[in-house]
Amino acid sequence: MIAVRMRAVSKRYPSSGVVANDAAELEVARGSIHAIVGENGAGKTTLMKLLAGLEAPDSGTIEIDGAPAAIESPANALKLGIGMVHQHFLMFDELSAAQNVFFGIEPLKGRWALNKLGVVDSATLEDRAKKLARAYGFTLDPAVPVGKLSISGRQQVEILRQLARDVRILILDEPTSALTEQETHVLFEKLSEIRRAGHTILLVTHKLNEIMRIADRVTVMRLGKTIGTYDVASITESDLSCLIMGTSSCEDADRGNTLRPKGEIVFRIEGLATRPRAHGGLKLNDISFDVRRGDILGICALGSNGLEQLEDALSAFLVPARGTCRVGTRQFDLARIRSYRALLLSGEIAYLPSDRMRRGTALSLSVRDNFIAPSRRAYFRRGLFRGSSAQGATAQAISDFDIVARPEQRADELSGGNLQKLSISRVFSLPQAKILILCEPTWGLDIRATESVRERIIAARDAGASILLLSSDIDEILALSDRISVLSRGRQVLLKEKSAEMNRATLGEFLLGTRSER
């Protein structure tokens, strides 16, 4: 039985001229886990948005359970039993898990007239949430405010919220991008459980190993078109990778991690601690590390474990309680933000923010304006703007970094991946920066772009740069770092040279705070 059939579906964004879906085809069997893969901008998310009623197709037909369907709105999709869990969760932090799950469909107290008053029956609410969670094997305390939950906990709430609305076709957009190995494992168990209940799951992802692990079938998309749909059992990971990239040679570059003699210490942080006020009471506790010349220090943490605060402190967005920063022979008191800020502005340190939408881009300005903004001084001669040189530099970056954009285009017309590439191109275009603070550099990038960014990071290291890599992606930390540090609940639980014994599982233990070596 076919749960979803999309035929010759096209979607074009007229403002940017981008064809997101070009006569795309999709057939999903009921009760299966169906993965959708492709590079950034291949049209995966758009196709799913069409299915979830968030966008309307220009042409093509959609059939749900064999019947033609016009899905005009998310509410409409919900009636057909289609629900989508987004990459970024939208929920009420102060409300409990149960309240979030049943938001808008709460059981009400009393009958008849009393019922119209809309008084929520809290006892029944929690009871139902518990039952629902148990039915799919979720271990979730329904009373806890979701703001206090980890990313994986919030994700479970989001999934339950869909299930509570009788969703039979569940769409998950990049569900594992912020999860640890252990959490991913747990999620996949739940997904199997949901499949067993007869539901259909559509999984948008970049990660091929996950497809091999959990999906039944996989549809590959490239440039808005569907390349094909394959049984996972009959395809290998490397075949899949070739299909996605559209090339025949797609060997993973082997970077090795030869132990080279390290240079002198270039950047050192000592005794960094923050006040407990911000970030839900979490504070950084006595963080110390150094980065040498030609060295990559990877600092890893799960969401809300201090990585965000570390980034803010290092970029002078947050004034820490104490801590010193040493650059060469100069010393800066991080608590006295002015001198440190001057150091950041001097151009010696290049900083790639993790939040590319808020901190990394002015969305309503042009790509060119966004590109030149941090180094704008170079583009004004005697106070007047040098348009052609700004245009040229931006065009150069666009071609160097394979960004799908025009310099004069508005930044908000770019896809998330292309925005990230724009931010990255900016950081790597600062010639005098010897220290690079890179936060979640490949978050949301596809395989090819991730690969090219990682190559650049390695190349910069080999050229003598000192790189501080802040990332919640364990694979990335393992792939790039010469030394690894882990934060858990604001404490530094690990700092050592990378060795063969370090893998996803061992790092996971440190990340979850069950192990400490400091």
Next chain:
Amino acid sequence: MSSESSLRSSTRLSLAVGVSLALTCAVLALFSADFWGALGQFFIAPFSNRYFFGNFLADAVPLAISGLGVLIAFRSKNFNLGGEGQLYSGALVAGILALRLGQATDPLELWIAASVAGALTGALIAALSGALKAYRGVSELISSFLISAIVVNVVDFFITGPLQDPASNFQTTRQLAAQFLLPKILVPSKLDISACVALALVAGAAVAAARTRIGFELKICGENEEFARYCGISVVRYDVGAMAFSGALYGLAGALLVIGPQARVMRGFSSGIGWSAISVALLAQGSELGVVPAALFVAFLGAGSNQVMIGSGIPSEIISILQAVALFFITAQALPRVRRRRKA
């Protein structure tokens, strides 16, 4: 702004202008004995002779200057609602200075001194709101409005108290001697060379916004404060600076009125210009050059209504309602663009 949405918003704006003009006609039809006569007075009289036309243009001058200031502040997402007080106090300080300097200087020096003094006064008052926002997180919208309400009363006190002209029956200061007033352009109307100042300011601001680093940084501050900080731009400086600039233009507009058409500081003479300037800025749709047609349109509404009031005996209250309705329509259409948050 993509071309599609900018087209849509211009369509909406033209529609608003059209509706407000249609409404004007409807009111004229209802309240005037001679509809066609009144219509002619409204639409044609401001252009009918040098005197009316010059006065109509002169009314647009302070609107253009102060509207430009509001527009620049809008660009950095600062809303200066204190224009009434800033303009009025700028006028007062310029007036005091001009009366004091009196015969001792030559006119050019006096004009410059009075303009600078007026601009500084407005700038100081507005900068206070900017600083309160930057350092204390006080909404500039509220603080500028409330400060202005106080300032207006203080200025009233000076005009009617220590500075009252004993020889006059009006609540006003003494009058400036004729040789110290700005040279007129379209005699016998009240239009003077401040019109050139307004055009120069608009052109200068347009160039500065498009071509200078300050313009670029201001734009970034207005679009995304966090990004501005990431780029190493001092957001505080631009909060205070943008407010001060807009206050300075209000103050300058006030000063130019005093050394121009007014020739004195009369109680309440500038009432309403501060608010109209906001309409001008909204009408201009974020474009410096758009300030000129916007100011002309708002001045035209005023001039046309005045003609009707004089010519066809429609009560002044009706005229005020007419103007208010027109500005309401336009503001309602233009405001969403300034404050809109894009849908995700």
